[in-house]
Amino acid sequence: MPEEHAEARAPVPPPGGELSPEAKRGVYEAIFGRRDVRSFRPDSVPEDVLARILAAAHHAPSVGFMQPWDFLLVKDLEARRRVKHLFDEVRRAEARLFDEPRRTKHLSMKLEGILDAPLNLCVTCDPTRGGSQVLGRGSIPETDVYSTCLAVQNLWLAARAEGVGVGWVSIVTNDGLREIFGIPSHVVLVAYLCVGYPEGGFLDEPMLQKNGWRDRLPLDSLVRHEAWSQPAFPEPG
Numbered sequence: 001m002p003e004e005h006a007e008a009r010a011p012v013p014p015p016g017g018e019l020s021p022e023a024k025r026g027v028y029e030a031i032f033g034r035r036d037v038r039s040f041r042p043d044s045v046p047e048d049v050l051a052r053i054l055a056a057a058h059h060a061p062s063v064g065f066m067q068p069w070d071f072l073l074v075k076d077l078e079a080r081r082r083v084k085h086l087f088d089e090v091r092r093a094e095a096r097l098f099d100e101p102r103r104t105k106h107l108s109m110k111l112e113g114i115l116d117a118p119l120n121l122c123v124t125c126d127p128t129r130g131g132s133q134v135l136g137r138g139s140i141p142e143t144d145v146y147s148t149c150l151a152v153q154n155l156w157l158a159a160r161a162e163g164v165g166v167g168w169v170s171i172v173t174n175d176g177l178r179e180i181f182g183i184p185s186h187v188v189l190v191a192y193l194c195v196g197y198p199e200g201g202f203l204d205e206p207m208l209q210k211n212g213w214r215d216r217l218p219l220d221s222l223v224r225h226e227a228w229s230q231p232a233f234p235e236p237g
């Protein structure tokens, strides 16, 4: 899938131009309508749609324009079975860390779509990309991983715009994934994603909120002013 090809089909605003009101609205619709998806239809994502989603990921900002990401596309059923097995083991261990009734609830929720999604996608970060010195990364080396997370978010939003669901599976081990996919030891695993059309559409709120696991925090309680010690809700006057 040549990069120029994918990008030629991606819509871009005029240079220096403002987004149209519809485009602006579309950005917010993608942000607020994005969901973590865990149940998928079996039909595959067409190549041109996947190309646009990957091109969006590749246009994320990155420290020193490092572009440290790689996208490992996985369709092979046997490999996905191995990942599912890894998930089952890690999930059992994680659930034991919760007291009842949360343990039972943890085990009752669907927290992955590894086998039902037609495509799995492993997003990695290569800390050696760009050579030994990368502009802006000298004192905060983790900025390579931050950059890769931004690529994941671009991918997630572009997928939402295309009607494609993405679900992040972190209930695995990086060592396990490294072994299954032969990922070199210097490469950092950032995200294991399930990708496909959502079975039953996109939920209107996070599944964990719907299931009473945890609510969205009030934004005002998270916004501080000027210094950390200032209360998030400043007293009037």
Ligand SMILES: Cc1cc2nc3c(=O)[nH]c(=O)nc-3n(C[C@H](O)[C@H](O)[C@H](O)COP(=O)(O)O)c2cc1C
Binding pocket: 034, 035, 036, 037, 038, 110, 111, 112, 168, 169, 170, 171, 205, 206, 207, 208
């Ligand atoms: C780093 C990261 C790891 C996640 N891991 C999992 C996971 O293993 N299983 C799962 O069901 N959801 C996982 N999620 C999805 C979150 O549960 C979800 O984003 C959150 O509940 C908010 O829901 P929303 O994405 O639908 O808005 C993960 C999300 C992130 C950002």
